[in-house]
Amino acid sequence: MTDASRRTMLGLAGSMGLLAAGRPLLAQQTQMVMPGPADWLSLTPDARGIVRFAIDVAVIGNSDAIDASGRIGPKDSQDYFNIDVRGDTYQVEGALYPGGTIPRASVMTPGRPGGKSSVQYQINWDFKGAEPVGHWLSRGWVLINGNREPAKDTRGTVIETARTEPHLLSEHNYVFGRFGPDNLSPEMLISSGVEDGNDVDKEVLVRAITGGTGRFRFVTGQVVESRNGRNSSTLRSFSNFPGAYAPNYRFDFELKLG
Secondary structure, eight states: OOHHHHHHHHHHHHHTOOOSTTOOSOTTOOOBOOOOHHHHOOOOOOTTSOEEEEEEEEEOGGGOEEEOTTOSSOTTOOOGGGSBOTTOEEEEEEEEEETTSSOOOOSOEEOSTTSOEEGGGSEEEOTTSBOOSEEEEEEEEEOOBOOOSOEEOTTSOEEEOOBOOSOEEEEEEEESSOOBTTBSSOOEEEEEEEEOOSOGGGOEEEEEEEEESGGGTTOEEEEEEEEEEEEEEEOSSOTTSTTOEEEEEEEEEEEEOO
16 A cells, blocks of 8 residues: 555544443444455555555454364363463454554553453444445364363373464455455455454554465455454454444455565
């Protein structure tokens, strides 16, 4: 994204208004119509041939689906940090926006009852704010082994101890365009890596770019994933913590196009 286009998008995001403490964006705001990828996604390389741009993603909470059928530990438990949850699979979708669309979270907000407060629990986006320009599709596998009893081999040697972070190994598809009957496969990027930790304020993760299509068909590089508050949708997967708001993410890409 060029400096000019980034300033334009930041200006649009700023015009939507920042939040009052802990509250969603103003309900009366009208939805912006975003440009197509050719209009906002600048892929001009620098002197070293590196392309840099950012996208924002708001996770769509009601698309969150977990399958515990392959779990090593008890399949009907949500005591995730005290059992072996490996074997769970999941998928979830998100709305993709140009970087700078979702304003930065800035208000300290309580998280789980009795837990710490963080700006990352602030609801700093609702879906009236802007029309998405693409899709974010994530699928993966849970990595949490909360079993406090060390695993041993047949000779009694400890081979595994508890590990409660990172939570997931995932594949992301960043789709630059909206699906439709005449647009079944917009160009996209794909990344792989781990995500989620026990402290939302420390969640900055580096993911490998594994491929792409269209302008990204010969791509290499990495993407840095960081949290950016919550949005007005709620996740389906935590019945022990109902009403948990879905997160937002910022993805900062550094790529070579081939």
